[in-house]
Amino acid sequence: MREEFAQFKQALERYAPIALITHKRPDGDAIGSLLALASYVVRLGAPVQSYCVDEVPGALKFLPGADTIRKPGDDFWKQASAVVMVDCGDLSMAGTTLRDELAGRVVLNIDHHLSNPRYGTVNVVFEKRAATAEILYQFFVEDGFAIDKNTATCLLAGVYTDTDAFTNLGTTPESLAVSSELLKLGANFKDLTANTMRNKSLASLKLWGRALERLRLDPKKGIAVTVLRHSDFAECSAEPDDAEGVASLLNHLADVKMSMLLRELPDGTVKGSLRTTHELIDVSQIAKLMGGGGHAKAAGFTVKGTITETEHGWKIIE
Known part of the structure; x- marks a missing residue:
């Protein structure tokens, strides 16, 4: 077992109770990885509880154990000796x-x-992996942990959604x-695709x-920008x-680089x-300039302000 994994396991065995938390506005990798790790800690025999400051998205509520995730603040959260940050590029991603x-x-x-600053006592950060779920899979394999059907489904949800169904440039041979292997272990691919890729409601299509x-398109720079207002x-x-998927949809436009x-x-x-989807563009560097982060091909930021339209396009003003 590689050193990072050994340290991670030792900490999970040493400290109890253990709280697991993932980032706000969670995606498939966040929820899938959270639930998969919870199943591992349960089998270690340690008291564990999973948390997220936001609700589990409707498309992910089919995942086994999704109904056990709570919002932090209860007695278990306050008493936890160790907190595992799952799929959180920095501490603020889990809550302000x-x-x-902590x-x-x-x-x-x-x-x-890619932007993770290694803020933990123990850090298991592999930037070349397409999803945190991939890292957990490798950890489970090296530890000899028997992955059951439910855990396999949760892990596959992480890889499948973070690669946009194996279509974005983050997809690697390891992802596939x-x-x-997860499909061989019984992951429920039918429910996964039905809930995450073939689940658009009339309301969501109206929003899109x-x-x-x-x-708004800038053909010279190859940039596409759009806006959704709160109303x-x-x-x-x-x-x-x-709103999930809108930004990725725009990348299907011909000649759009970002x-x-x-x-x-x-x-x-x-x-x-x-x-x-451009090989030479790293959007995480742009996100960093706005106080955010993420991956080379998918990143984000959050800033105070409102959106206004100018003659040059959309603009954020404080």
């Missing part, structure tokens, strides 16, 4: 007040984000090999229509997770989602 709440606790960090109406969600009867979705949030901030 988290840093203070004082005096052991922090374990398992992640694949891991997914193949708003985004397409506001699409769009109520007017379309849409949920927050109905796309960006700007989305107004209820707290007066703007979330930017950046995507690219």
Whole structure:
């Protein structure tokens, strides 16, 4: 077993109770990895509870154990000796007040984000992996952990969604090999694809229509930008997770090198989602300039402000 994995396991065996938490506005890798790791800790015999500050998206509620995830703040959370940050590129991704709440606790960090600053007592960070779920799969294999059907489904959800169904440039031979093994172990691919790729409601399509109406293209730079306002969600009867996939959709446009979705949030901030399929563009560097981070081909940021339209395109103003 590689050294990072050995340290990670030793910490999980040493400290109890253990809280697992993933990032706000969770995606398939966040929830899938969280649930897979929880199943591992349960079999170690340690008390464990999974957390997220936001609700599990509707498309991911089919995952085994999704209904056990809570919001942090209960007695178990307060008493946990160790906190495992799952798929969190930095501490703020899990919640704005988290840093203070972690004082005096052991922090374990398992992640694949390029921008991860290794903030944990133990850090298992492999940036070349397409998903945190891939890292967990390798950890389980090296530890000899028997992956059951439910855990396989959760891990496959992580890889499948973070690679945009094996279509983005983050997809590697390892991604496909891991997914193949998970299918052999009984991962429920039918429910996974039905819930994550063939699940668009009329409300979500109306919301996507708003985004397409506001699409602005810069043909010289190869940049596509669009906007979703906070009011769009109520007017379309849409949920927050109905916006997932818009930024990636824009990358299907011919001659577009980079796309960006700007989305107004209820707290007066703007979330930017950046995507690219261009080999020479690293959108994580752009996100860093805005205080965010992520991967070379998929990154994001959140800033205070509102969105306005100018003669030169969309602009965020404070």
